[in-house]
Each structure stands twice: as structure tokens, then as C-alpha cells.
Amino acid sequence: MQHPVLACRQVSRLYGARASEFIKDGHITTDNVQTLQEAGITPAIFNVDLDIERGKTFVIMGLSGSGKSTLLRCLAGLTPPSAGQILFESKDLFGFSEADLIQIHRHQMGMVFQHFALLPHLTVLGNVAFPLEIQGRPRAEREEIARQMIRLVGLEGREHRFPAQLSGGQQQRVGIARSLAGDPDVWFLDEPFSALDPLIRREMQAEVIRLQGMLKKTIVFITHDFEEAVRVADRIAIMKDGLVEQIGTAEELLVSPATDYVRAFTRDAPRAHILTARSIMTTPPPAGPFGGEVSATDRVISFARQLDASSLPLAVIEDNEIIGAIDRAMLLDILIGPNAQAVGA
Numbered sequence: 001m002q003h004p005v006l007a008c009r010q011v012s013r014l015y016g017a018r019a020s021e022f023i024k025d026g027h028i029t030t031d032n033v034q035t036l037q038e039a040g041i042t043p044a045i046f047n048v049d050l051d052i053e054r055g056k057t058f059v060i061m062g063l064s065g066s067g068k069s070t071l072l073r074c075l076a077g078l079t080p081p082s083a084g085q086i087l088f089e090s091k092d093l094f095g096f097s098e099a100d101l102i103q104i105h106r107h108q109m110g111m112v113f114q115h116f117a118l119l120p121h122l123t124v125l126g127n128v129a130f131p132l133e134i135q136g137r138p139r140a141e142r143e144e145i146a147r148q149m150i151r152l153v154g155l156e157g158r159e160h161r162f163p164a165q166l167s168g169g170q171q172q173r174v175g176i177a178r179s180l181a182g183d184p185d186v187w188f189l190d191e192p193f194s195a196l197d198p199l200i201r202r203e204m205q206a207e208v209i210r211l212q213g214m215l216k217k218t219i220v221f222i223t224h225d226f227e228e229a230v231r232v233a234d235r236i237a238i239m240k241d242g243l244v245e246q247i248g249t250a251e252e253l254l255v256s257p258a259t260d261y262v263r264a265f266t267r268d269a270p271r272a273h274i275l276t277a278r279s280i281m282t283t284p285p286p287a288g289p290f291g292g293e294v295s296a297t298d299r300v301i302s303f304a305r306q307l308d309a310s311s312l313p314l315a316v317i318e319d320n321e322i323i324g325a326i327d328r329a330m331l332l333d334i335l336i337g338p339n340a341q342a343v344g345a
């Protein structure tokens with residue numbers, strides 16, 4: 001198996017005047033979060049273990065204050081952990097010299113934040129070319145790359161505008177183009193779209209998916225919106241009070257939530273878009289007849305109409321074999337959730 005691009009090994013970050021009393025030889029001296037809290041310490045992240053695979057989109061989710069930004073900043077080499085190790089390409093990220101870390105930031109990592117952080121006195125072209133200027137590339141080369149990036153995010157023709165002359169969505173496109181200009185290996189996006197209107201937000205999510213399809217970056221994406229996570233993620237980590245509650249695909253989180261918190265977090269998820277035939281089918285399948293066939297990996301949304309119109313169950317196929325069946329009565333459970341209750345009930 002390929003090594004992960006980024007990994008956390010027992011990573012914690014503590015805040016508070018007495019934090020150092022609880023750190024010895026690179027480890028936290030207690031497993032008990034409450035002990036830390038009683039000493040006035042905030043474990044912004046606590047004993048986090050995770051692997052981020054190459055070319056995949058890893059989403060970090062959780063409510064405000066759960067530790068998402070701290071985790072991202074540790075992964076990006078911006079905030080050193082109080083204990084544990086961040087591995088970047090299997091090497092200790094905070095073991096690099098400051099000069100090497102600067103080179104990693106310039107050449108291998110790109111970042112987009114919620115507030116676009118564009119340079120107001122530079123044009124779109126100037127903003128997008130800025131990281132290339134820092135890299136020391138010649139003017140002609142950086143302008144050519146910047147123009148390509150501007151085209152990539154659909155802002156052609158607006159190269160000479162200033163940030164204040166752009167809408168929020170357009171500004172964030174500039175942020176995206178700028179973060180990609182240096183051709184980073186890892187692309188960090190910290191709630192990149194939460195300041196945008198819902199419609200623009202969906203457009204930008206589609207944009208990330210489109211860019212990811214073309215560029216195959218490794219992405220670390222923070223959001224507190226599960227629907228957004230479902231749209232962009234390969235895998236999702238759900239955080240609560242500095243702890244990672246569970247890591248899995250959206251479907252794994254829905255089908256086998258590890259904690260009540262994860263179950264509650266995913267309660268309003270768009271189930272038909274997430275669940276596949278495999279995770280809802282009954283086995284062994286009945287002898288038939290069947291009203292049609294679906295593949296085990298098909299999402300419910302793709303065959304919901306066919307199922308609704310069929311009085312017979314659908315056969316679920318894998319490797320040319322019938323491995324299960326789905327009937328119409330299941331559709332309601334999926335669409336409204338098996339334990340849904342009327343409001344006020």
C-alpha cells in the first residue's frame with residue numbers, strides 16, 4: 001500500500017497556562033480529558049490518529065470549537081502539536097528546519113480560507129501570480145501560469161479587476177486560483193464557502209469536484225455542513241471536543257455510526273444520495289421473479305424511481321450474481337429514515 005501523504009500519530013494540541021505540566025517526553029501524561037479541563041486547559045485536539053491518502057479528499061467536520069481548524073493548522077505545518085507527530089510523506093513535519101518548512105509551504109501546500117484574504121491593492125492577475133513571485137519565478141512565466149489558473153476557475157476577462165470589484169463567489173475563485181498556482185501536492189480548504197450564498201456555495205462545491213477530477217490533488221477540507229461533506233469527500237472525520245469520533249465514508253458513518261454523536265450528526269443526511277444498494281439490500285435474495293436489476297454499488301437515488309414503479313423487488317447484482325434484493329417498502333425508510341418520528345411526537 002502507498003504511504004499516506006499526511007498522517008497524525010497521537011497528535012494533541014493543548015491551550016492553557018498549565019499545559020506544559022501535562023506534557024512529558026512528547027506525550028500527554030493523562031488520557032483523561034476532564035483532568036485537563038479541570039486544570040483550565042483546552043485540549044483543542046486530543047490523541048488524534050488519522051491517515052490522509054494521496055489524491056483523495058479528506059473532510060474534517062464538527063461543530064464550532066470542536067478542533068477542526070487546529071487540526072488543519074497542525075496538518076499544514078502552521079501550528080506545532082503539543083504532543084504526537086504529524087507525518088508528511090512519512091517524515092516528521094515539525095522535524096524539518098524552518099527553511100525547509102517554508103519551502104514545503106511554498107511548493108507543496110496550497111491554502112484557501114473562509115475569508116478570502118486577497119491582497120486588495122493587487123489585481124486578480126497580481127493576486128494569483130503572487131505565490132509564484134514568492135517562489136522567485138520570472139514575471140513572464142508567473143503571468144502565464146496565473147492566466148491559466150484564472151481560466152481554470154472561470155474568471156477569464158477579469159484579470160485586471162481589483163478584489164473589491166468582484167462578488168464574494170468571484171473573490172473565492174481568485175483565492176482558489178491563487179492557492180493552486182504553485183501546483184501544490186496538498187490543498188487545504190478551511191470552510192472555504194461558508195461566507196457564500198447557498199446557490200453560489202453549491203456552484204463552488206461543484207468547482208472543487210471538477211478541479212479535483214482534473215488535478216487529482218490531495219485535499220483536506222473543513223466544513224460544518226454534512227451535505228457539503230457528502231458532496232466533496234472520499235472520507236470524513238467527525239470531531240467533537242477535540243476528539244475524532246469516527247472516520248469513514250459518508251455511507252459508513254450513516255450505516256455504522258460509532259457513537260450516538262455521529263448518529264445524531266448524520267441524522268439529516270441526504271440518505272438516498274449516500275446509501276448504495278449493498279447497504280440496504282436484504283440477503284439472501286428471494287428466488288424471484290424480480291422487477292429489474294441494480295448494481296451493488298448504485299446509489300439509491302439512481303434507482304429510486306425504478307423501485308417506486310415496480311411491484312416486484314429489484315435484484316442486486318455483483319460479479320454477474322444476484323447477491324440481494326430491495327423492495328419498494330424500503331424506499332420510505334431510506335427517504336425519511338427508519339426511526340423518523342413526527343414533529344412533536
Ligand SMILES: Nc1ncnc2c1ncn2[C@@H]1O[C@H](COP(=O)(O)OP(=O)(O)OP(=O)(O)O)[C@@H](O)[C@H]1O
Nearest residue numbers: 015042043044062063064065066067068069070071
Ligand atoms: N490560540 C488559541 N488559544 C487558546 N485557545 C484556542 C486557540 N486556538 C483554538 N483554541 C481553542 O481550541 C478549541 C478548538 O478551536 P478550533 O478553532 O480548532 O475549533 P473549530 O472546530 O475550528 O471551530 P470553528 O468552526 O468555530 O472555527 C476551542 O475551544 C478554541 O477556543
